[in-house]
Amino acid sequence: xxxxxxxxxxxxxxxxxxxxxxxxxxxxxxxxxxxxxxxxxxxxxxxxxxxxxxxxxxxxxxxxxxxxxxxxxxxxxxxxxxxxxxxxxxxxxxxxxxxxxxxxxxxxxxxxxxxxxxxxxxxxxxxxxxxxxxxxxxxxxxxxxxxxxxxxxxxxxxxxxxxxxxxxxxxxxxxxxxxxxxxxxxxxxxxxxxxxxxxxxxxxxxxxxxxxxxxxxxxxxxxxxxxxxxxxxxxxxxxxxxxxxxxxxxxxxxxxxxxxxxxxxxxxxxxxxxxxxxxxxxxxxxxxxxxxxxxxxxxxxxxxxxxxxxxxxxxxxxxxxxxxxxx
Amino acid sequence: xxxxxxxxxxxxxxxxxxxxxxxxxxxxxxxxxxxxxxxxxxxxxxxxxxxxxxxxxxxxxxxxxxxxxxxxxxxxxxxxxxxxxxxxxxxxxxxxxxxxxxxxxxxxxxxxxxxxxxxxxxxxxxxxxxxxxxxxxxxxxxxxxxxxxxxxxxxxxxxxxxxxxxxxxxxxxxxxxxxxxxxxxxxxxxxxxxxxxxxxxxxxxxxxxxxxxxxxxxxxxxxxxxxxxxxxxxxxxxxxxxxxxxxxxxxxxxxxxxxxxxxxxxxxxxxxxxxxxxxxxxxxxxxxxxxxxxxxxxxxxxxxxxxxxxxxxxxxxxxxxxxxxxx
Ligand SMILES: Nc1ncnc2c1ncn2[C@@H]1O[C@H](COP(=O)(O)OP(=O)(O)O)[C@@H](O)[C@H]1O
Ligand SMILES: Nc1ncnc2c1ncn2[C@@H]1O[C@H](COP(=O)(O)OP(=O)(O)O)[C@@H](O)[C@H]1O
Ligand SMILES: [Mg+2]
Ligand SMILES: [Mg+2]
Numbered sequence: 182x183x184x185x186x187x188x189x190x191x192x193x194x195x196x197x198x199x200x201x202x203x204x205x206x207x208x209x210x211x212x213x214x215x216x217x218x219x220x221x222x223x224x225x226x227x228x229x230x231x232x233x234x235x236x237x238x239x240x241x242x243x244x245x246x247x248x249x250x251x252x253x254x255x256x257x258x259x260x261x262x263x264x265x266x267x268x269x270x271x272x273x274x275x276x277x278x279x280x281x282x283x284x285x286x287x288x289x290x291x292x293x294x295x296x297x298x299x300x301x302x303x304x305x306x307x308x309x310x311x312x313x314x315x316x317x318x319x320x321x322x323x324x325x326x327x328x329x330x331x332x333x334x335x336x337x338x339x340x341x342x343x344x345x346x347x348x349x350x351x352x353x354x355x356x357x358x359x360x361x362x363x364x365x366x367x368x369x370x371x372x373x374x375x376x377x378x379x380x381x382x383x384x385x386x387x388x389x390x391x392x393x394x395x396x397x398x399x400x401x402x403x404x405x406x407x408x409x410x411x412x413x414x415x416x417x418x419x420x421x422x423x424x425x426x427x428x429x430x431x432x433x434x435x436x437x438x439x440x441x442x443x444x445x446x447x448x449x450x451x452x453x454x455x456x457x458x459x460x461x462x463x464x465x466x467x468x469x470x471x472x473x474x475x476x477x478x479x480x481x482x483x484x485x486x487x488x489x490x491x492x493x494x495x496x497x498x499x500x501x502x503x504x505x506x507x508x
Numbered sequence: 509x510x511x512x513x514x515x516x517x518x519x520x521x522x523x524x525x526x527x528x529x530x531x532x533x534x535x536x537x538x539x540x541x542x543x544x545x546x547x548x549x550x551x552x553x554x555x556x557x558x559x560x561x562x563x564x565x566x567x568x569x570x571x572x573x574x575x576x577x578x579x580x581x582x583x584x585x586x587x588x589x590x591x592x593x594x595x596x597x598x599x600x601x602x603x604x605x606x607x608x609x610x611x612x613x614x615x616x617x618x619x620x621x622x623x624x625x626x627x628x629x630x631x632x633x634x635x636x637x638x639x640x641x642x643x644x645x646x647x648x649x650x651x652x653x654x655x656x657x658x659x660x661x662x663x664x665x666x667x668x669x670x671x672x673x674x675x676x677x678x679x680x681x682x683x684x685x686x687x688x689x690x691x692x693x694x695x696x697x698x699x700x701x702x703x704x705x706x707x708x709x710x711x712x713x714x715x716x717x718x719x720x721x722x723x724x725x726x727x728x729x730x731x732x733x734x735x736x737x738x739x740x741x742x743x744x745x746x747x748x749x750x751x752x753x754x755x756x757x758x759x760x761x762x763x764x765x766x767x768x769x770x771x772x773x774x775x776x777x778x779x780x781x782x783x784x785x786x787x788x789x790x791x792x793x794x795x796x797x798x799x800x801x802x803x804x805x806x807x808x809x810x811x812x813x814x815x816x817x818x819x820x821x822x823x824x825x826x827x828x829x830x831x832x833x834x835x
Contacts, residue, residue, distance in 0.1 A: 367768065399776055441774065450734060453705070
């Protein structure tokens with residue numbers, strides 16, 4: 182059974198010039214001990230999806246509909262105090278910029294203890310022990326000393342490790358990592374990705390990895406959901422998606438990513454012409470039609486349904502070929 | 509006068525930029541950040557040289573020094589064989605036209621109160637490039653055409669454009685001065701994949717069409733592989749390796765270049781197995797390690813590396829590296 186099941190999620194915002202349909206009918210599931218990547222370009226609704234799961238949405242929200250079942254309970258129906266029991270405990274989150282989510286005036290140790298104290302009744306000594314273990318787990322040298330330090334005394338990579346330590350302090354079932362390595366240099370990114378993969382192998386925590394980087398997806402994801410304009414356009418195992426993409430948007434993205442070893446004068450990057458559609462206007466047909474090389478009249482009129490086009494491979498495109506499915 | 513073919517367009521010789529960040533009671537500098545610490549390189553007419561390395565290694569400082577935004581601590585910068593680092597402000601202005609810059613953040617580098625037409629007209633005007641009003645208008649129209657923006661863009665303001673379009677405006681503004689060299693400081697780093705591909709392809713076309721030289725500053729090695737002729741790898745204010753694109757990506761000699769390349773995630777399934785994950789963080793440029801700067805993180809370091817500073821040595825046609833292992 183799935184750990185988390187999102188069904189037909191809609192999260193809409195009120196803005197000065199209309200309703201922004203940031204997430205518009207998203208369904209996905211996260212299975213126990215898997216890493217599901219949600220990939221897509223900026224503004225496609227990745228962060229709004231994660232904020233919807235944790236119910237950390239801003240004031241100007243006009244609509245959340247659908248359901249988000251976690252262990253069978255619909256998170257959208259829980260009271261705020263029930264939600265507080267889940268956040269940081271059963272589901273926790275790490276962000277792109279650790280400095281904005283760490284408290285600059287509290288020591289690292291205090292911040293880990295506070296998270297534990299919120300959800301567990303344990304002694305101070307136990308909390309200290311746990312805090313030290315967590316820092317060691319995420320590969321911070323000399324954890325006892327680091328517990329006494331403040332966030333500004335750490336490098337960017339170390340701060341992200343501290344964030345991960347705090348997020349894991351209560352043994353969550355689900356970790357949501359929203360662009361966890363985007364602000365880091367590649368050398369540090371490689372360390373953090375290795376850490377996330379190790380932690381998952383050890384603790385069996387499920388991870389939702391949100392990223393715009395297909396390279397990062399290839400590193401640690403098991404399955405991938407590709408989002409475009411607030412919707413899921415393709416979903417498959419990581420191997421299938423990277424080697425046999427079926428949605429023209431995914432094909433375009435993979436072509437546009439620069440790859441080492443195929444560069445040089447003759448190698449032009451594949452362009453996806455045009456821009457993402459305005460989410461404040463209703464889109465009747467396929468959301469990608471205005472940029473799609475395969476689009477025909479049909480695509481402008483009718484939105485393609487998400488359909489299984491190959492085993493465990495779901496695509497929303499009128500023209501994606503079916504393959505390997507029993508008739 | 510155009511430079512002789514054998515003469516580099518730009519020549520940087522032993523450039524240093526040090527910042528005193530702390531002073532004693534008597535005004536003596538007690539903490540000096542060696543942001544750029546003695547680097548030399550040439551750029552030929554029409555050539556693209558990329559500066560790569562982790563954040564904080566001094567790339568932007570090099571770029572800003574070359575365009576005259578910063579005064580070097582020592583060293584020489586020659587443009588077409590003539591010194592430009594020691595010119596009077598008036599004399600520098602005449603040379604200033606020949607080197608333009610495009611920054612990472614298209615949002616903050618364009619004046620929000622100016623229409624695109626005026627943004628582009630400013631350098632044309634300042635450098636006296638237009639014969640009359642009609643010529644000015646046709647130059648602005650041409651520039652928009654060259655960067656593939658619609659004609660009606662001229663009468664609009666920067667905020668009316670997407671990130672990729674704003675970066676095109678930034679490029680058009682740089683081109684307006686008819687420069688010989690454009691410094692691109694992380695010019696495509698903030699753009700989404702599909703838009704990044706559009707802008708990289710555009711830069712390639714412009715370079716070919718106008719015979720422009722580029723100093724392409726980037727932390728993104730994959731993009732560099734698609735755009736560059738040669739690469740200089742920086743670490744803590746020094747160049748550790750310089751090579752043409754092919755040798756650098758296929759046969760990197762310096763262990764830092766090797767580690768940097770192996771850390772880049774690629775969108776192909778499966779984790780990289782032969783990866784050299786660098787341990788630890790970048791040391792502070794205010795307190796660089798003795799001997800080879802890189803020895804604290806180098807997987808191949810031996811005793812000599814902590815004592816003796818390696819110098820850049822020729823290792824093949826056009827290729828140089830600073831490492832004791834390649835003596
Ligand atoms: N508080 C908000 N008010 C209005 N619109 C918002 C708000 N937060 C996000 N959006 C919009 O929702 C869409 C999806 O945003 P987001 O989920 O942050 O994208 P990303 O995929 O880059 O994480 C964007 O169009 C964004 O402008
Ligand atoms: N005005 C300044 N005063 C002190 N240190 C500075 C200043 N500007 C840059 N630095 C330092 O110089 C080093 C190189 O910076 P920079 O050239 O911006 O690196 P990069 O562009 O490679 O990320 C960094 O350690 C940075 O903190
Ligand atoms: Mg986001
Ligand atoms: Mg920089």
